[in-house]
Amino acid sequence: MSLAYRTGRSLRRTLVQAVPTILGIVILCFLLLQLMPGDVADVLAGESGAATEETLAAIRSRAGLDDPILLQLGRYLWRVAQLDLGYSTRFGTPVSQLILERLPNTLVLMLAALGLALGLGIIAGSVMAIHAGRWPDRVLQVVVLFFYSTPGFWIGLMAIVLFSVKLGWLPSGGSMTIGIAPTGLDFLRDRLPYLVLPALAMASFFIAVYARLTRATMLEVLQQDYIRTAVAKGLSPLVIRMRHALRNALIPVTTVAGMHLGNLLGGAVVVETVFSWPGMGRLALEAVTGRDFNVLLGVLLLSSMLVILTNAAVDLLQAWIDPRTDLS
Structure with missing residues (x-):
């Protein structure tokens, strides 16, 4: 089939x-x-x-x-x-006009946070699995534990203090420079600095989750018989780890990532409030405080649709990673 x-x-x-x-x-x-x-x-x-x-x-x-x-x-x-x-x-x-005005900002923030969490989490988990029991594994486990046990909004506030107040490298809030309308690459250069801190604050907890899951799954995969067969054939360690071990270890990671989309949407309320990010999270908060039920229902409806679509996309991604995956 x-x-x-x-x-x-x-x-x-x-x-x-x-x-x-x-x-x-x-x-x-x-x-x-x-x-x-x-x-x-x-x-x-x-x-x-x-x-x-x-x-x-x-x-x-x-x-x-x-x-x-x-x-x-x-x-x-x-x-x-x-x-x-x-x-x-x-x-x-x-309500549809309000949501369409805020939806792109929330999608950009969520995709940036999810991409950052998956990228850093998978890299950290792979390094921990490859160097299990040695100092890179122990150091990264301490960092991962910090991200896992620290609330994202606190990390966001401390990042504002460090990178915005003390160092002045990044803006502390908003989504773009007010008063200008850049296009093309200038638009990206203007928006990216505003995206870094909120994306990091939203992704911090999930970086830890994906790192620990990747480490555990990859250690389990490395003990499988087909990995021993690949070693016996003389394949290079890099090919074995990346093409055979990591690819199969990504299946549970992508499953959990799809399940976490709802958590990202919920976390957007806090992160968007901390960083004054004009997205659907702040819109939902304003609707709750203003008892504007039509707006809140619209946000909940669209959020549920996004979660369902994302889980369907995760199923397709798993089928591409592992053709044996049953989509029936």
């Missing part, structure tokens, strides 16, 4: 499973949000300093908040089926 056929079947299966999963997530989140005290009318009234009961009733009526919960849920699901995420009462903007 060809890889292309198995890939198509896997994508169809993922799509069939995704629809009820996303529907269940939307319904559960909608019902749980109804348990939160207050609504957007209360928040707007508090910010304005004073509001009459008639004003609050008008805001709730315009937003449909005075309707029965099941009616609100049915109306929201009907809008979602039409690809309409509703209107933000607090921001005065369609």
Whole structure:
């Protein structure tokens, strides 16, 4: 059975499973949000300093908040089926527009953090496995333990103190230089310094996870019979470690990486707040504090879709790494 056929079947299966999963997530989140005290009318009234009961009733009526919960849920699901995420009462903007404005920043930050975590974690884990029991392994295990046991936001704050306040090498917040509109390579040179610290803060914990997992898996793989056969054939140690041992050790690493995407999305709330990064994490926080449930539901819906798509991509990546992987 060809890889292309198995890939198509896997994508169809993922799509069939995704629809009820996303529907269940939307319904559960909608019902749980109804348990939160207050609504957007209360928040707007508090910010304005004073509001009459008639004003609050008008805001709730315009937003449909005075309707029965099941009616609100049915109306929201009907809008979602039409690809309409509703209107933000607090921001005065369609929810889809708000999310599309913030989504690219969050995707860039998440991909940078995930790439940094996988790259450094796999390299560190490979070095630890190759030099198991010797000083490179012991030194790297101390570094990995530090990253594993230290909260990412604390590492971010200390990085701001060191690299921004003391050394002045990197900016302490934001996503780009205000007042300029660079293009091409100038755009990348302007954005990259702002990306380094938040990506490091978000990736620190996962660097430790992937390093320890790569070390353990690679040590196990190096004891397999086919590795002994490769050694007996006279293959170079570099080929054995990189092509045979590391490639098979990457399968559990990619599995865990796909599972961690939801954790990255959750960590984006804290990291984006610390570094004033204009992404979906900060948007979700602003929606919670402002009781803007349409925005929060839109962020949760898109986040669940990203997690499902990422797990499908991980399945395909594993099939490429190991053709024996079952995609059925």
